[in-house]
Amino acid sequence: GGALIGLVLGYIVEVADRSFRRPDEIVREFGLPIVGHIPYMQEQKLRKIPKDVTMDKTVIAMHLPRSRPSEAYRTVRTAVCFSAVGSQHRVIQVTSPAAGDGKSTLTANFAVSLAQSGKSTILVESDFRRPKVHKLMGVNNDTGVVNVLRGDAEISDAIQTTELENFDVMPCGSRPKNPSELITGPEYEHLLEALREKYEYVIIDSPPVLVVTDPCSVAPRTDGVLLCIRLGRHTREFGRRALEQLRDVGANITGLVVNGVEETDAYGYGNYSYSDYRYRYKDYNYGYESYQESGEAYFAESEEESSAGVSS
Structure with a gap:
């Protein structure tokens, strides 16, 4: 009995060691700066937000600009703006190794934080x-990026203003049958250049690196890439492979954003002293999904969300 328990515990520890449990492990592994530590948002705080928000x-x-998570997003903003001093570091792509890292939520909050600082910003799906951009931002999704790329709409038709000053959104629009072809075509690059002329910051929410080829097609056309990694979500190999693929296409990796930090009452949140944090393990998936399983989950959700119809 005891021997069996020991074997089981040993297996759990061994598998848990295959993922990142602390931000300093990520720094040692990749030698890249961590530009933000994003904590879990406590449910009771979310309940304070009115139901009728856009x-x-x-x-x-x-909604909660004084909260610790909001401060964490401002830390990401500060790091990116600092890295952009004296350069044209204005088109920023946000991606992640696989689905479930919290990439889209990070992208939305980061973009909002930039606009709150007075920077003219557009969030591009x-x-x-x-x-997910249209859902997160509460905007109409009838006309968007896809319509512009196919020549069905002007850029101005696809840009939607928001309740926040300095902040616009360009949603997906019509769902395409050939998303990769649209991303790799010259029209996409022309769109980014046009938006670069109009806004101080263009923030791109792109798919996970290990699921489809799109992110690596986008990366060389941007000024910087933020890679979002959730603690305990995937094996370390996911992070290694994602960075390898981005580097292979010459991506300028601005930094890493660590998601899944559980805040404590310790003072000093937002600095780089890891002793101020403890990390959540209860969400560990000890079976760990493979690249194939991660991709299957991504496409399964894609099928569910496309019930409104896919256009050519």
Whole structure:
């Protein structure tokens, strides 16, 4: 009995060691700066947000600007703006190794935080299989990026203003049958250049790196890439492979954003002293999904979300 328990515990520890449990492990592994530590948002705090808000409740930078998670998003903003001093570091892509890392929520809050600082900002949907920007921002999705790329609409037709000053959104629009072809075509690059001329910051929400090829097609056209990694979500190999693929296409990786930090009452949140944090393990998936399983989950959700119809 005892021997069996020991074997089981040993297996759990061994598998748990295959994922990142602390931000400092990520720094040692990749040698890249962590530009933000994003904590879990406590449910009781989300309940304080009125039900009739336009933007989704998870866009807490908008709804609870004084909260610790909002401060964490401001830390990401500060790091990116600092890295952009004296350069044209204005088109920023946000991606993750696989589905479930909290990439879209990070992208939305980061973009809102930029606009709150007075920077003219546009959030551009580039995950055409699982678009979430319109839901997070509470905007109409009839006309968007896809319509512009296909020549069905002007850029101005696809841009939607929001309740936040300095902040616009370009949703997905019509769902395409050929998302990769649209991303890799010259029209997409022309769109980014046009938006670069109009806004101080263009923030791109793109699919996970290990699921489809789109993010690596987008990366060389941007000024910087933020890679979102959730603690305990995937094996370390996911992170290694994602960075390898981004580097292979010459991506300028601005930094890593660590998601899944559980805040404590310790003072000093937002600095780089890891002793101020404890980390959540109860969400560990000890079976760990493979790349194939991660992709299947991504596409399964894509199918569910496309019930409104897919256009050519």
